[in-house]
Amino acid sequence: MTYFSRVKAQLQEYLSKSAIEKVYQAYLLGEQAHQGQMRSTGEPYITHPVAVVGILAHMRMDAETLIAAILHDVLEDTDTDKATIVKRFGKNVAELVDGVSKLTQMKFETRAQAQAENFRKMVLAMAKDIRVIIIKLADRLHNMRTLDAVPLHKQQRTARETLEIYAPIANRLGMHTFRLELEDLGLRFLYPTRYRILSEAVKRSKSSRRKVIKVIEKAINSALTRSQVPFEKILGREKRVYSIYRKMRSKRLPFSQIMDIYGFRIIVKDIDACYRALGAVHNLYKPVPERFKDYIAIPKANGYQSLHTTLFGPYGDPIEIQIRSIEMEHIAESGIAAHWLYKSARETASETQIRARQWLKGLLDLQQKAGTSIEFIENVKIDLFPEEVYVFSPKGAIFELPAGSTVIDFAYAVHSDIGNTCVAAKINRKLAPLSSTLSNGQTVEVITSAHAGPNPVWLNFAVTGKAKSTIRNYLKRLRSKEAIALGKHLLSNALPVALRKIPKRKIAALLESYQYKHIEDLYESIGLGNQIALVVAQRLIGKTTFPETLDTQQKHPLVIKGSEGMVISYAECCRPIPGDPIMGVLQENKGIVVHVEQCKNIEKIRMHSEKCVPLRWEDHIERRFDVDLQITLTNKPGALAALTSAIANADANIDNISLSRREGFYYLIYLTISVFDRAHLARVMRLARNTKMVVKIVRQKS
Ligand code: MN
Numbered sequence: 001m002t003y004f005s006r007v008k009a010q011l012q013e014y015l016s017k018s019a020i021e022k023v024y025q026a027y028l029l030g031e032q033a034h035q036g037q038m039r040s041t042g043e044p045y046i047t048h049p050v051a052v053v054g055i056l057a058h059m060r061m062d063a064e065t066l067i068a069a070i071l072h073d074v075l076e077d078t079d080t081d082k083a084t085i086v087k088r089f090g091k092n093v094a095e096l097v098d099g100v101s102k103l104t105q106m107k108f109e110t111r112a113q114a115q116a117e118n119f120r121k122m123v124l125a126m127a128k129d130i131r132v133i134i135i136k137l138a139d140r141l142h143n144m145r146t147l148d149a150v151p152l153h154k155q156q157r158t159a160r161e162t163l164e165i166y167a168p169i170a171n172r173l174g175m176h177t178f179r180l181e182l183e184d185l186g187l188r189f190l191y192p193t194r195y196r197i198l199s200e201a202v203k204r205s206k207s208s209r210r211k212v213i214k215v216i217e218k219a220i221n222s223a224l225t226r227s228q229v230p231f232e233k234i235l236g237r238e239k240r241v242y243s244i245y246r247k248m249r250s251k252r253l254p255f256s257q258i259m260d261i262y263g264f265r266i267i268v269k270d271i272d273a274c275y276r277a278l279g280a281v282h283n284l285y286k287p288v289p290e291r292f293k294d295y296i297a298i299p300k301a302n303g304y305q306s307l308h309t310t311l312f313g314p315y316g317d318p319i320e321i322q323i324r325s326i327e328m329e330h331i332a333e334s335g336i337a338a339h340w341l342y343k344s345a346r347e348t349a350s351e352t353q354i355r356a357r358q359w360l361k362g363l364l365d366l367q368q369k370a371g372t373s374i375e376f377i378e379n380v381k382i383d384l385f386p387e388e389v390y391v392f393s394p395k396g397a398i399f400e401l402p403a404g405s406t407v408i409d410f411a412y413a414v415h416s417d418i419g420n421t422c423v424a425a426k427i428n429r430k431l432a433p434l435s436s437t438l439s440n441g442q443t444v445e446v447i448t449s450a451h452a453g454p455n456p457v458w459l460n461f462a463v464t465g466k467a468k469s470t471i472r473n474y475l476k477r478l479r480s481k482e483a484i485a486l487g488k489h490l491l492s493n494a495l496p497v498a499l500r501k502i503p504k505r506k507i508a509a510l511l512e513s514y515q516y517k518h519i520e521d522l523y524e525s526i527g528l529g530n531q532i533a534l535v536v537a538q539r540l541i542g543k544t545t546f547p548e549t550l551d552t553q554q555k556h557p558l559v560i561k562g563s564e565g566m567v568i569s570y571a572e573c574c575r576p577i578p579g580d581p582i583m584g585v586l587q588e589n590k591g592i593v594v595h596v597e598q599c600k601n602i603e604k605i606r607m608h609s610e611k612c613v614p615l616r617w618e619d620h621i622e623r624r625f626d627v628d629l630q631i632t633l634t635n636k637p638g639a640l641a642a643l644t645s646a647i648a649n650a651d652a653n654i655d656n657i658s659l660s661r662r663e664g665f666y667y668l669i670y671l672t673i674s675v676f677d678r679a680h681l682a683r684v685m686r687l688a689r690n691t692k693m694v695v696k697i698v699r700q701k702s
Helices: 005-012 017-033 047-058 063-070 082-105 113-126 130-145 152-172 176-190 192-226 241-250 255-259 271-284 326-341 349-370 374-384 407-414 416-420 456-460 465-494 504-514 519-527 533-541 548-555 639-649 678-690
Strands: 231-237 262-268 307-312 318-325 388-392 398-402 422-427 430-432 444-448 558-560 568-570 582-587 591-596 612-617 625-634 653-663 666-675 694-700
Touching: 005 017, 005 047, 017 047, 017 063, 017 082, 047 063, 047 130, 063 082, 063 130, 082 130, 130 152, 130 176, 130 326, 152 176, 176 192, 176 241, 176 326, 192 231, 192 241, 192 255, 192 262, 192 271, 241 255, 262 271, 262 326, 271 307, 271 318, 318 326, 398 407, 407 416, 407 422, 407 444, 407 465, 416 422, 416 465, 456 465, 465 519, 465 533, 465 558, 465 591, 504 519, 504 533, 519 533, 591 612, 625 639, 625 678, 639 653, 639 666, 639 678, 666 678, 678 694
Parallel strands: 262 318, 558 612, 568 591
Antiparallel strands: 231 262, 307 318, 388 398, 422 430, 422 444, 582 591, 582 612, 625 666, 625 694, 653 666
16 A cells, blocks of 8 residues: 555546556655655655645646646655656656746745735746646645644744735635635634634534524525526535634624624526526515625636625624526636636647636636726736746845846846946856846846946846936946046147136137037037037137147147047057057047057048047056957968967957958968057967968958
8 A cells, every 4th residue: 555545546536547557657756756755744755745636636637737746846855857757757747847846946035015916926927837836736735734743933934925925826816715725724823823712703603603594594495496596505604714814804893793794605507597596585685785796797806706795684684695606616616727627538738728828818808898907917917928027136025027137137126226336146146147038036146346337238138128228327427427528638638728717708608609508518519529629729719720739739649548438439440459559530429439540541531630639548558459360371270270279378369250261272361359459469470470370460450
């Protein structure tokens, strides 16, 4: 006898022999994997997955679900890996097990309401296959049933998580039976005293209510018979402890007033009979106005269908009546899981899965038309249209981001300052690029540095509006700051006298004529290359020419440090490097573009000297610059390898390489490498020539 015998008879009620054999094979694997592990109850660990299978088999879930349920803890707790499950039970089962493991790993830590809601959404979003959630709920239900055995502090945490996360999810999926039991168990372990007092009170009131219930039940029975409404059964409903507790708290009602309400459920064959039964009971006792609800015409958010009405009872106490068909009763009990119950023999699990999703989607459409529950749409659309991704901060706060978001979006979602100063990130404690796309359930940590700033490259992979606009704004502000400084420098150089010696009114008049509010606007415009410093200077002084200007400019060339930001750029045509004689050209909206002095592209512009800015390199520049090389190589094996290793030995980086035509004994290649300066480049070229493979090597300028 194995523990499998605990569920075997149940499986035989609805599964084929071969399906049962597969579940048994999974049992054998699970039993072996969990060998030696014990539960807190003292039983072997395998009894837990077997019990979970029992719960799911009771709901008539398919074989794949049961196999995954047997194995639901092996990835987390044993050496068994996903590949083994794929090999033995197929990809579907492996994905289910993997999904359940991921949910198990998530820890719900803070108690904020919004947090709980996000957590619920995340659970739904993580499960691509709804069966993952059904297994997880069954797992949680069995753990709650056996919670007595675990230490007190763990009881409390699990109970809270059950009430705040799992019971609402069961509710959302319409799994009523699960929800009720999860709630009662949750209350029992979270608030043991309240639970005990309430359940004792319920028990005491039971005996006194029994007689009244009998009387009413009999009256309903004969009213239905008199009206010739065929019915399946009439049930006197017992109130659940948790629902009493919730009503006492939310409606601030005393226990006695809640217990004074009697509840009945009438189960009939079809919809027609529902409405006829309603007529019959309204005939029997007077209905309480405005308490009638037609959840058949407009089902509840979770698919629940029923008629609800309240009547004035024979002893003055209200009677709540629910009327529904047999099928509605199934749906009301198991919700989404009921779809597996109606699964035909030929249908595959994925078809049922699709149907269950369609069922949810159908509800969504209906809700949208009825316009009743925005909350529902918000929550279920997560599941149907996975457009969002949920991730944790290191402290356990949950962030909701659009699907496809990257680390940079997360950083800006936390705070603009975090985004603006981030330099690196960790996903699940491992370093990851800022461009990494996030997926559900990851923990993301952003590493910042006080002196860092946004990089324009980030705009290529930022997804959220917040990240994009904050980066853009930052860069715009930075550019404008730099442009102002450059413009001021250029204007000062263009003037024969110091800027501060120019009368205020002259400056004011000039600003007026350009329609600028502040002098900074003028500087910025000059810095960006939209105004020419010399022209502005002439207008300020009132002379048409002042020959000394050019001299002044030559005497004070602008120093290029290599660390300039957004208003100084390096021409792609000639790719200047430190050591090259250089010349700046003002270009509209770009500021200064640095060219090699002899660059052919600026030959004509050099005639318009007001657009040219004399420049010189700073003495020590600590960055690399790109240069283009054209190399003729011998057409021999290993020639390219010899060349690239020579370049590496010379401490230059290769950024780009393109091979060109082969011409007999030679072939031509183009390289972009980065070097510090001309001396460095000369060393690279010398080492390259030394390989004897290089026939010719020249630097390309324009
Ligand atoms: Mn488990």
